[in-house]
Amino acid sequence: MPIASKVAFVADSTLGLNPEEALEQGIHVVPQQVIWGNRALRDQLEITDEEVLDLLRQGERLSTSQVAPEDLRTAYETLLKTHERVLSVHLSGLLSGTVANAMAIAQEFGGRVKVLDSWSLNGGLLLVLEEARRLLRRGVAWDQLEEAVAPYRERVRGYILPQTLTYLHRSGRISGLQRFMGGLLSILPVLEVKGGRVLAGLRVRGFQEGLRRLAQLFRRDSPAGGPVYLAHAGNLEGARTLGEALRAEGVEVLGPLRAGAAVSVHAGPGTVALFAGPRG
Numbered sequence: 001m002p003i004a005s006k007v008a009f010v011a012d013s014t015l016g017l018n019p020e021e022a023l024e025q026g027i028h029v030v031p032q033q034v035i036w037g038n039r040a041l042r043d044q045l046e047i048t049d050e051e052v053l054d055l056l057r058q059g060e061r062l063s064t065s066q067v068a069p070e071d072l073r074t075a076y077e078t079l080l081k082t083h084e085r086v087l088s089v090h091l092s093g094l095l096s097g098t099v100a101n102a103m104a105i106a107q108e109f110g111g112r113v114k115v116l117d118s119w120s121l122n123g124g125l126l127l128v129l130e131e132a133r134r135l136l137r138r139g140v141a142w143d144q145l146e147e148a149v150a151p152y153r154e155r156v157r158g159y160i161l162p163q164t165l166t167y168l169h170r171s172g173r174i175s176g177l178q179r180f181m182g183g184l185l186s187i188l189p190v191l192e193v194k195g196g197r198v199l200a201g202l203r204v205r206g207f208q209e210g211l212r213r214l215a216q217l218f219r220r221d222s223p224a225g226g227p228v229y230l231a232h233a234g235n236l237e238g239a240r241t242l243g244e245a246l247r248a249e250g251v252e253v254l255g256p257l258r259a260g261a262a263v264s265v266h267a268g269p270g271t272v273a274l275f276a277g278p279r280g
Contacts, residue, residue: 007136008079010088011129012067012098013043014121016231016257027129030075032098033065034261040065043261052261053234053269061170062265066097072105076113085142086113089129091121091262092196116146119196123229123257123275124156131277155278157221158193159201160263161210163235163270190214191267193275207270211238214274215245226279227252233259233271242272 009027013019019029031042034052041047043064055062072088079086088106093099099117106113116132118125131152132145140148162168165188188210192201201217204210218228228251232239239256246253259271 006084008083008086009129009133010075010079010086011125012090012096014091014260014262015125015129016122016229016255016260017126018044018049018258028075028079030067030071032067032096032261034265035063035065036060042068042071047261049258049260049264050234052264056167056264056269062261064262064265066101069101069105072098072102073108076105076109080109080112084112087116087129087132087136087145088113089116089118089125089132091125092119092193093117094119094196095121095198095262114142114145116149117196118156119153120156120158120193120275121262122158122231122260122273123255124158124193124277126229126257127156127227127275127277128153152278154195156194156275157218158273158275159214159217160191160193160198160267160271160273161204161207161214162188162191162267163207163238163272164188164268167266167268190217192217207238208241211242211272212245214242214272215249218246218251218274218276219249222276222278224279225251227254227277229255229257229275231255231257231259231263231273231275233264233267233269235270235272238270238272242274 013029013032022029031045033040034043034047088102090098102115106115118128132149135148187203190201192199204213230239243253
């Protein structure tokens, strides 16, 4: 029996799928926490993506926090009753403490739980998880999996386009002056996700121009093409517009995914994102 059939797959809720959707793909989701005032709410379980977006639009200040250790431990204990092993893939350890927590808890299970840092989030995390699953099906040994995934993971890219500067300012990513000048000139930043970091990329004049530039960035960084996941924070039309432009050039477009709390809180409602993996 192939090893993949004996392995349960876990990801955190930055994945871009709700727990039911993820389970249809054989992925068990553990929740990040959404912090609202003095309350810590379990993402997708105690607060929905739509509620996060509504609160942000109402001017509420939210933040996100790592998956609670007890949720990771419970997931591993439960899954190991029906599977030989668990592969737990999470958003970049440079963006969250979830990976570190997961690695510490994995040590309690004597090598039956392996934790992978995706170096990304959302669609990038999903791409890395899918590659790890393919490698296991091809017979890659459990103790060689991280080394085998590494070349693929290094080439995964993400591009995040906010619709407004309001939420980047609110989350402390840009200054008040930058927000004022950007709003005055309709300038928006493209945030690039690579190597586990979110970096400021090029600046664009307006959201529609930004969507065109996302397609150009994909062609620049992935000249051979490859699979693309689109994600959005309550902006399905924007994701569709970008998807149509990519499909017209023969790109394999997957999704769209939900941007999720982590992206929505920092970049805001209306955000559209593109995550690209290398061609197999």
